[in-house]
Amino acid sequence: MFGRRTLDRLDRMLDEAIAGTFEESDYDESKLSKVESKWKHFLAASVLSRENVEKEKNRVKELVSDISHQTKTPMANIRLYTELLRERMEGSEDLGLLEEIDRQVEKLGFLIQSLTKMSRLESNIVEVKPKRLHISELLDAVVQDILPKVQKKDLKVVNTYTGSGTAYYDMKWTKEALGNIVDNAVKYSPAGSRIIISVREYELYAAVSVKDFGVGIREEDTAKIFRRFYRAEDVHDEDGVGIGLYLAREIVRRENGYIKVKSRQGCGAEFMVYLQRRRI
Amino acid sequence: MKVLRTVDLKKYYGSGENQVKALDGVNLEVERGEFTAIVGTSGSGKSTLLHMLGGLDRPTSGQVYVDDKNILKLKNDALCIFRRRKIGFVFQSYNLVPVLNAYENIVLPIELDGNTVDKGYVDKVIDVLGLKGKLLSLPSQLSGGQQQRVAIARALASKPAILLADEPTGNLDSRTSQDVLGLLKVTGEKFGQTIIMITHNEEIAQLADRIIRIEDGRISEGGEEDE
Numbered sequence: 001m002f003g004r005r006t007l008d009r010l011d012r013m014l015d016e017a018i019a020g021t022f023e024e025s026d027y028d029e030s031k032l033s034k035v036e037s038k039w040k041h042f043l044a045a046s047v048l049s050r051e052n053v054e055k056e057k058n059r060v061k062e063l064v065s066d067i068s069h070q071t072k073t074p075m076a077n078i079r080l081y082t083e084l085l086r087e088r089m090e091g092s093e094d095l096g097l098l099e100e101i102d103r104q105v106e107k108l109g110f111l112i113q114s115l116t117k118m119s120r121l122e123s124n125i126v127e128v129k130p131k132r133l134h135i136s137e138l139l140d141a142v143v144q145d146i147l148p149k150v151q152k153k154d155l156k157v158v159n160t161y162t163g164s165g166t167a168y169y170d171m172k173w174t175k176e177a178l179g180n181i182v183d184n185a186v187k188y189s190p191a192g193s194r195i196i197i198s199v200r201e202y203e204l205y206a207a208v209s210v211k212d213f214g215v216g217i218r219e220e221d222t223a224k225i226f227r228r229f230y231r232a233e234d235v236h237d238e239d240g241v242g243i244g245l246y247l248a249r250e251i252v253r254r255e256n257g258y259i260k261v262k263s264r265q266g267c268g269a270e271f272m273v274y275l276q277r278r279r280i
Numbered sequence: 281m282k283v284l285r286t287v288d289l290k291k292y293y294g295s296g297e298n299q300v301k302a303l304d305g306v307n308l309e310v311e312r313g314e315f316t317a318i319v320g321t322s323g324s325g326k327s328t329l330l331h332m333l334g335g336l337d338r339p340t341s342g343q344v345y346v347d348d349k350n351i352l353k354l355k356n357d358a359l360c361i362f363r364r365r366k367i368g369f370v371f372q373s374y375n376l377v378p379v380l381n382a383y384e385n386i387v388l389p390i391e392l393d394g395n396t397v398d399k400g401y402v403d404k405v406i407d408v409l410g411l412k413g414k415l416l417s418l419p420s421q422l423s424g425g426q427q428q429r430v431a432i433a434r435a436l437a438s439k440p441a442i443l444l445a446d447e448p449t450g451n452l453d454s455r456t457s458q459d460v461l462g463l464l465k466v467t468g469e470k471f472g473q474t475i476i477m478i479t480h481n482e483e484i485a486q487l488a489d490r491i492i493r494i495e496d497g498r499i500s501e502g503g504e505e506d507e
Contacts, residue, residue, distance in 0.1 A: 015396070018398075202455055202458050202459050202462075203425075203455070203456070203459050204410065204459040204462065204463065205458065205459060205462050207458070220501075222486065223488070223489055223490055223491060253466075253469060256408070256466050256470075257462075257466070258462060258465050258466060258469075258487070260486055260487055261486065262483065262486060274458075274462050278410070
């Protein structure tokens with residue numbers, strides 16, 4: 001039906017299209033030349049629609065970042081007025097209501113902050129730049145950050161890692177990722193219990209483990225907890241918006257690492273963050 | 281977009297009293313780009329299922345759709361080519377060709393299909409799997425973990441619609457397993473590759489985005505998307 005050369009040419013046209021380098025050869029009255037022109041037209045159209053999708057996506061991201069920026073002032077004002085009210089209402093029974101406003105504002109602030117981080121990360125405004133660093137640096141920073149919350153709940157964080165191993169990670173973002181995981185451990189641990197941080201070094205990855213003895217995660221939830229805005233049913237009373245683990249996974253993924261979780265309901269949970277030990 | 285769908289898949293061996301129902305009505309859907317683990321004990325039917333999905337064996341009844349194509353309607357020759365183009369396999373035994381070096385093994389399926397190697401892509405895969413320094417080594421000169429990484433690279437190089445992995449770390453010690461699985465997960469995500477992994481090991485399955493449990497030839501959990 002087709003000559004060998006025609007087929008070869010068609011094959012090459014497809015290869016070039018996949019590589020994004022397709023150009024029409026000479027124009028002539030042949031059928032093949034007509035096919036080439038149509039092919040070019042089709043490719044141009046699909047590039048256009050892809051670009052449109054891309055533009056649309058960027059617009060949404062910009063919007064999120066605008067919202068987070070524009071809400072800062074009103075949020076600060078709410079806090080300020082609440083404070084003023086509190087001074088005027090000294091001794092009143094309605095102070096409890098102010099507490100509630102405070103709590104909700106905190107929550108809203110946290111949500112907006114998380115959304116901003118998420119949109120920045122997703123739109124690649126900020127880049128995750130892994131560098132070769134000591135693992136202990138990361139652990140120290142995370143433990144330091146969590147201490148106030150730990151003391152408040154009478155928990156104990158034990159860091160068992162004493163090695164001097166290194167891994168490729170971005171300090172700022174990985175601190176955020178691991179911090180979110182430790183934060184969860186604190187949130188879901190009963191007062192007085194322990195949280196154990198340890199490291200296992202494999203040939204290619206270093207696994208940072210965060211183990212708690214809290215409520216644990218139901219088996220069917222373990223794959224879902226990394227989804228955006230997912231919250232397990234039995235922890236709805238706890239504060240939180242369901243972004244922390246999603247962010248953690250996105251960050252670690254950008255460093256060519258991954259996160260694994262082991263848990264059974266009622267028996268605590270262990271999160272393992274795998275960081276790359278050599279550069280790709 | 282669904283890349284794989286099975287409809288009431290059944291595989292019976294023997295007849296009468298001796299009949300064994302290896303698969304007994306499996307309905308399964310897998311989205312493009314998903315990393316799915318199929319977990320079951322030995323004898324649960326998980327390997328039979330994998331053989332059906334990969335077109336290695338034909339079911340007693342039921343349908344398998346890959347990329348919207350009913351693969352059971354294909355003749356044997358066509359099925360063979362389908363496997364080469366659409367399915368990447370990673371088995372417990374690495375199945376590398378002993379007289380070819382790592383790079384030759386990786387690009388073999390592409391060249392078998394008479395295609396030119398997409399050098400940029402293959403290089404990237406090799407890079408991510410950390411095989412750059414090993415390309416000229418023969419399989420016998422590589423460790424188990426390295427051989428399995430070559431097998432993964434080979435499976436990815438032809439950009440299959442689905443990568444099927446059957447106990448990919450069955451022959452590896454637990455430390456090496458962790459590394460190989462980690463790479464499988466990271467490369468899968470990086471290249472948007474759909475992966476279906478069969479294992480009896482719960483811990484290994486935890487790496488997947490979705491876990492499907494199979495018992496006595498039936499899916500006991502996770503078959504349908506719940507979103």
